[in-house]
Amino acid sequence: MSIVVMKFGGTSVADSEMIRSAARRAVQARQRGHKVVAVVSAMGNTTDRLIDLAGQITRRPSRREMDQLLSTGEQVTIALMAMAIEDMGVPSVSFTAGQIRIITDDVHGQAKIRRINAHSIVRELDAGRIVIVAGFQGVTETGEVTTLGRGGSNLTLVAVAAAIDAKFCENYTDVDGVYTADPRLVPGARKIDRITYDEMMELSSQGASVLHNRAVGFAKKHNVPIHVRSSLHNRRGTMIVSETEEMERIVVNAVALKKHLAGISLKNVPDRPGMAATVFHALAAAKIVVDDIIQTETTPKLATISFTVDLSALPAVRKLCRKMCRQIKGVTAEFEKDLAKVSVVGLGMRVHTGVAERMFAALASGGINIRDITTSEIKISCIIKRAEGAKALRLVHDAFELGRKKKPAAKTTKKKKTAKKKKTKKKTAAKKK
Amino acid sequence: MSIVVMKFGGTSVADSEMIRSAARRAVQARQRGHKVVAVVSAMGNTTDRLIDLAGQITRRPSRREMDQLLSTGEQVTIALMAMAIEDMGVPSVSFTAGQIRIITDDVHGQAKIRRINAHSIVRELDAGRIVIVAGFQGVTETGEVTTLGRGGSNLTLVAVAAAIDAKFCENYTDVDGVYTADPRLVPGARKIDRITYDEMMELSSQGASVLHNRAVGFAKKHNVPIHVRSSLHNRRGTMIVSETEEMERIVVNAVALKKHLAGISLKNVPDRPGMAATVFHALAAAKIVVDDIIQTETTPKLATISFTVDLSALPAVRKLCRKMCRQIKGVTAEFEKDLAKVSVVGLGMRVHTGVAERMFAALASGGINIRDITTSEIKISCIIKRAEGAKALRLVHDAFELGRKKKPAAKTTKKKKTAKKKKTKKKTAAKKK
Numbered sequence: 001m002s003i004v005v006m007k008f009g010g011t012s013v014a015d016s017e018m019i020r021s022a023a024r025r026a027v028q029a030r031q032r033g034h035k036v037v038a039v040v041s042a043m044g045n046t047t048d049r050l051i052d053l054a055g056q057i058t059r060r061p062s063r064r065e066m067d068q069l070l071s072t073g074e075q076v077t078i079a080l081m082a083m084a085i086e087d088m089g090v091p092s093v094s095f096t097a098g099q100i101r102i103i104t105d106d107v108h109g110q111a112k113i114r115r116i117n118a119h120s121i122v123r124e125l126d127a128g129r130i131v132i133v134a135g136f137q138g139v140t141e142t143g144e145v146t147t148l149g150r151g152g153s154n155l156t157l158v159a160v161a162a163a164i165d166a167k168f169c170e171n172y173t174d175v176d177g178v179y180t181a182d183p184r185l186v187p188g189a190r191k192i193d194r195i196t197y198d199e200m201m202e203l204s205s206q207g208a209s210v211l212h213n214r215a216v217g218f219a220k221k222h223n224v225p226i227h228v229r230s231s232l233h234n235r236r237g238t239m240i241v242s243e244t245e246e247m248e249r250i251v252v253n254a255v256a257l258k259k260h261l262a263g264i265s266l267k268n269v270p271d272r273p274g275m276a277a278t279v280f281h282a283l284a285a286a287k288i289v290v291d292d293i294i295q296t297e298t299t300p301k302l303a304t305i306s307f308t309v310d311l312s313a314l315p316a317v318r319k320l321c322r323k324m325c326r327q328i329k330g331v332t333a334e335f336e337k338d339l340a341k342v343s344v345v346g347l348g349m350r351v352h353t354g355v356a357e358r359m360f361a362a363l364a365s366g367g368i369n370i371r372d373i374t375t376s377e378i379k380i381s382c383i384i385k386r387a388e389g390a391k392a393l394r395l396v397h398d399a400f401e402l403g404r405k406k407k408p409a410a411k412t413t414k415k416k417k418t419a420k421k422k423k424t425k426k427k428t429a430a431k432k433k
Numbered sequence: 434m435s436i437v438v439m440k441f442g443g444t445s446v447a448d449s450e451m452i453r454s455a456a457r458r459a460v461q462a463r464q465r466g467h468k469v470v471a472v473v474s475a476m477g478n479t480t481d482r483l484i485d486l487a488g489q490i491t492r493r494p495s496r497r498e499m500d501q502l503l504s505t506g507e508q509v510t511i512a513l514m515a516m517a518i519e520d521m522g523v524p525s526v527s528f529t530a531g532q533i534r535i536i537t538d539d540v541h542g543q544a545k546i547r548r549i550n551a552h553s554i555v556r557e558l559d560a561g562r563i564v565i566v567a568g569f570q571g572v573t574e575t576g577e578v579t580t581l582g583r584g585g586s587n588l589t590l591v592a593v594a595a596a597i598d599a600k601f602c603e604n605y606t607d608v609d610g611v612y613t614a615d616p617r618l619v620p621g622a623r624k625i626d627r628i629t630y631d632e633m634m635e636l637s638s639q640g641a642s643v644l645h646n647r648a649v650g651f652a653k654k655h656n657v658p659i660h661v662r663s664s665l666h667n668r669r670g671t672m673i674v675s676e677t678e679e680m681e682r683i684v685v686n687a688v689a690l691k692k693h694l695a696g697i698s699l700k701n702v703p704d705r706p707g708m709a710a711t712v713f714h715a716l717a718a719a720k721i722v723v724d725d726i727i728q729t730e731t732t733p734k735l736a737t738i739s740f741t742v743d744l745s746a747l748p749a750v751r752k753l754c755r756k757m758c759r760q761i762k763g764v765t766a767e768f769e770k771d772l773a774k775v776s777v778v779g780l781g782m783r784v785h786t787g788v789a790e791r792m793f794a795a796l797a798s799g800g801i802n803i804r805d806i807t808t809s810e811i812k813i814s815c816i817i818k819r820a821e822g823a824k825a826l827r828l829v830h831d832a833f834e835l836g837r838k839k840k841p842a843a844k845t846t847k848k849k850k851t852a853k854k855k856k857t858k859k860k861t862a863a864k865k866k
Contacts, residue, residue: 016489050509056449057513058520065519068527069512072505076483079502080490086498087491094501098531099576143532 003125004029006170007039007135007157012231013077014044022172022231023084026130030090035125037160039135040081041153042073063108067137067147071097074134074153081132093124094132097139097146102156104138104146111138111146113155113218116163125164133160151212158215162222168239169219170227171211177228177237178203178210180254180402185390188403192253193236196243199253199345202379206343207258216240243347251348251355252400257393258343259386260311261291263336263371264321269328271303278328279305282320288313291341292374292381302330306372308383311337339371340389342396343381356380362399368392436558437462439603440472440568440590445664446510447477455605455664456517459563463523468558470593472568473514474586475506496541500570500580504530507567507586514565525563528553530570530578535589537571537579544571544579546588546651549596558597566593584645591648595655601672602652603660604644610661610670611636611643613687613835618823621836625686626669629676632686632778635812639776640691649673676780684781684788685833690826691776692819693744694724696769696804697754703761704736712738715753721746724774725807725814735763739805741816744770772804773822775829776814789813795832801825 006029008022022038030036050069054061061069078094085092100120104111124131135153138146148155154171161169178200181189195203197220204213210228219226219240229237269275276295283290291308298304309317314337321333342363349355356373359380363370368391372383384392397403439462441455455471463469483502487494494502511527518525533553537544557564568586571579581588587604594602611633614622628636630653637646643661652659653675662670702708709728716723724741731737742750747770754766775796782788789806792813796803801824805816817825830836 016486019490053449053509053513054516057452057516060520061516062519065512065515065527068515068529069509072508075505075508076486076502079498080486082498082501083487083491083494086495087493094498096501096578145529 001033001035003037003164003166004034004168004170005037005039005157005161005164005166006172007153008041008081008172008231009153009174010041010044010047011174012172013040013081016080018231019043019077019080020084020087023081023088025172025231026081026085027088027090030130037121037125037131037133037164037166038081039133039153039157039160040074040077041135042070043077043080046073046076064144067108067145070147071134071137071145074136078132078134082130085130085132090130091128092130092132094134095120096134097137097156098143100133102133102138102159103141104148106140106144106146108144108146110149111140113138113148113159116159118163121160121164149214151215154212154215155218158219158222158224158226161224162218166224168225168227170229172229172231173210174231175210175228176230176235178208178240178254181393181397182208182257185257186255186394186397186403189397190403192238194239194241194247195253196247196347197240198243198378199347200240202343202345202376203254203256206256206341206345206379206381208254208256211240248348248351250346251352252344252346252402253348254345255393255396255400255402256343256345257389258291258341259389261308261339261341261383261386262311262314262317263306263308263339263383264317265334265336266305266321266324267298267332267334268302268330269305270330271297271301275303275328276305279324280307282324283317286316286320288317288320292372292383294372294374308339308341308372336371338386339383340386340392341381341383342389342392343379344396344400345379347378349378349380358399359396362395363392366391366395368395434466434468436470436597436599437467437601437603438470438472438590438594438597438599439605440586441474441514441605441664442586442607443474443477443480444607445605446473446514449513451664452476452510452513453517453520456514456521458605458664459514459518460521460523463563470554470558470564470566470597470599471514472566472586472590472593473507473510474568475503476510476513479506479509497577500541500578503580504567504570504578507569511565511567515563518563518565523563524561525565526557527565527567529567530589531572531576533566535566535571535592536574537581539573539577539579541577541579543582544573546571546581546592549592551596554593554597582647584648587645587648588651591652591655591657591659594657595651599657601658601660603662605662605664606643607664608643608661609663609668611641611673611687614826614830615641615690618690619688619827619830619836622830623836625671627672627674627680628686629680629780630673631676631811632780633673635776635778635809636687636689639689639774639778639812639814641687641689644673681781681784683779684785685777685779685835686781687778688826688829688833688835689776689778690822691724691774692822694741694772694774694816694819695744695747695750696739696741696772696816697750698767699738699754699757700731700765700767701735701763702738703763704730704734708736708761709738712757713740715757716750719749719753721750721753725805725816727805727807741772741774741805771819772816773819773825774814774816775822775825776812777829777833778812780811782811782813791832792829795828796825799824799828801828 082092082094101117103114135156177191179189183189226240293307368388370382515525515527534550536547568589610624612622616622659673727739801821803815
């Protein structure tokens with residue numbers, strides 16, 4: 001009997017009817033001969049309701065007490081889920097993180113899982129029970145309750161699957177799977193059957209919010225395939241897997257749009273060692289997450305440091321940069337608050353060429369100006385004006401024929417491979433400087 | 434520095450404003466130089482809401498999962514309470530039952546506390562923190578979550594106070610204290626300053642719902658005085674204490690009314706050993722709680738067994754008794770569904786006489802017929818018609834002058850002591866048969 005670990009997110013257990021529906025899925029998997037573990041999140045808006053309650057009490061709740069508070073959300077769901085399964089005639093048992101010792105470090109609100117006591121889970125599975133585990137939470141060695149931060153339940157899913165050697169895990173959610181582009185912006189977007197961990201992580205970083213990167217990275221490390229699928233029907237979703245040679249045949253797997261970016265350019269920065277470190281240390285100290293960084297030398301002694309941040313961080317960044325300008329002689333700062341970023345992601349970029357050209361041509365065909373370009377091994381991103389974001393996404397999606405049922409794949413580009421590979425490599429290197 | 438353990442029931446922490454108000458009380462006690470522990474219940478109707486949720490999922494939830502579910506209610510409150518205290522500038526820390534090892538047996542829904550690890554509480558108190566403990570819940574040796582049943586948070590209050598050697602504990606609630614009678618029925622009822630554990634337990638059994646008997650019994654065993662007081666103001670409430678000789682001076686401390694009783698009479702029961710056992714074994718097996726039992730011999734060979742139960746149990750009892758009538762030849766059953774019970778309670782009854790007479794006279798003055806009489810060392814109860822319940826309560830309350838500011842006490846009755854003591858004793862014995 002193989003073990004399946006399934007996870008139901010907050011929208012999939014939003015009310016008692018949905019909990020019963022999730023329970024039915026777990027029962028069906030067991031009837032198909034699997035041993036079943038289900039990881040569940042807090043019901044619907046429970047977490048928001050608890051945060052709101054805390055907000056009525058204090059403006060600065062301690063992280064420890066916040067975790068003590070928030071962890072109740074999942075505990076409610078595990079009990080109800082186990083009840084629902086038993087109501088269907090199948091024995092079940094629920095566990096909080098404390099009860100199966102999901103041991104984490106003591107960073108409240110953002111804890112890291114260290115290990116899980118698989119013993120209790122395996123014992124209950126062997127006794128024929130469906131095991132329900134509270135997602136999102138952990139405990140420290142001394143029994144303090146912690147939470148895992150954003151995407152925490154997915155981390156629990158993967159960690160539990162890894163701990164008990166499950167063949168794969170299933171993430172039931174309110175989307176059908178991973179799409180070639182956000183279907184709300186690109187009506188012709190197509191569901192992807194298989195995508196690698198690395199591609200998924202790049203996609204998430206570039207704005208696709210299907211699965212949090214920490215969970216995908218964890219799954220990659222432990223080589224646990226994740227099936228992302230809808231809790232509303234039985235159709236297959238998207239498998240997130242480790243790469244195989246065959247997967248490199250697909251040049252571009254998906255496109256993504258990050259809509260709310262702000263750009264900052266620090267000009268006339270003295271071009272000497274440590275300057276960039278000074279700038280980004282100040283940003284890090286203020287807990288500002290920097291999206292992309294592009295540094296260029298303008299004169300032999302002066303450089304321009306450009307970077308993007310989420311729009312919401314702009315007021316804080318502005319304050320910080322102005323302070324910097326006063327401290328470092330001659331430096332000036334410019335701010336743009338109307339930026340977006342369109343990206344293409346695909347494992348095949350490593351071996352195929354012409355991707356960048358095709359992307360730039362697509363944008364040019366729509367008269368869209370590219371402000372900056374950044375790349376990684378399996379991703380190319382262009383920073384553009386926000387007003388042109390959705391249009392850019394559609395153009396690029398079309399250019400790589402992602403909406404078609406049959407994958408366009410390597411054929412057209414492979415021909416150009418030898419000719420253009422060198423050029424692309426050089427470009428990438430330049431951009432990474 | 435002495436330790437105070439205070440408890441805030443559900444109505445005293447019903448919303449964020451009341452939680453802040455409860456927190457303020459804890460902070461004030463600390464400012465007066467005490468080390469403070471606060472035991473809290475689930476907010477307002479949280480428990481009902483959770484029970485309702487479970488009801489939407491299944492009609493027969495397992496007790497284990499029910500405990501897993503319900504215990505979240507108190508966990509929410511402890512976190513919010515600790516946040517509120519820290520918001521007032523005083524360090525605080527919250528603990529679930531699992532975190533301070535409130536170890537119970539494994540009877541889910543009705544668990545008994547075995548021991549508490551006082552160490553963590555004492556350590557945090559010594560570090561200057563106000564310690565918040567989740568009431569109503571416990572854990573088994575193996576970490577299963579349990580709940581303590583009705584009045585559970587008060588059990589936690591007393592158990593924590595006993596474990597850390599607190600001088601006394603405070604039960605903050607929505608009433609001012611223990612009254613000489615239910616003020617809703619007897620407008621002239623007076624708050625009692627001090628009452629013994631035994632009197633309090635008799636009062637609760639006879640219908641006063643201030644404090645559950647399990648908690649009072651636990652407090653008596655560990656000799657922890659309980660101060661029952663209002664969370665809405667600072668006036669003193671009622672101290673529940675162990676008896677002193679001086680307390681026997683008060684003959685009757687309070688009167689109580691149990692409103693919804695049904696009476697059952699089994700007639701022509703063969704008067705041979707084991708018959709009563711057969712009857713009440715059947716009732717116990719059906720989990721029916723019998724209120725009072727009165728057995729009288731009618732002929733040398735036949736007896737009448739009368740007993741009362743809560744009105745809600747009547748349908749089940751009726752079914753059971755009819756079955757018994759078919760099984761034991763000649764036995765007939767009669768049912769009355771309109772009964773009530775008025776009781777007087779006082780430690781002084783042990784040494785003073787004339788109490789029964791005074792009570793009977795009071796009822797007679799109102800033309801109230803007494804159906805049955807039962808007594809204990811410190812209580813006399815009369816079973817009457819429900820329609821006359823409130824009137825009976827007022828008459829008896831007046832007869833013992835309980836509403837007056839000055840206690841009437843022993844003076845009037847003591848004179849009759851020698852004359853009537855014997856008679857009363859005989860009567861009591863007869864009734865107990």
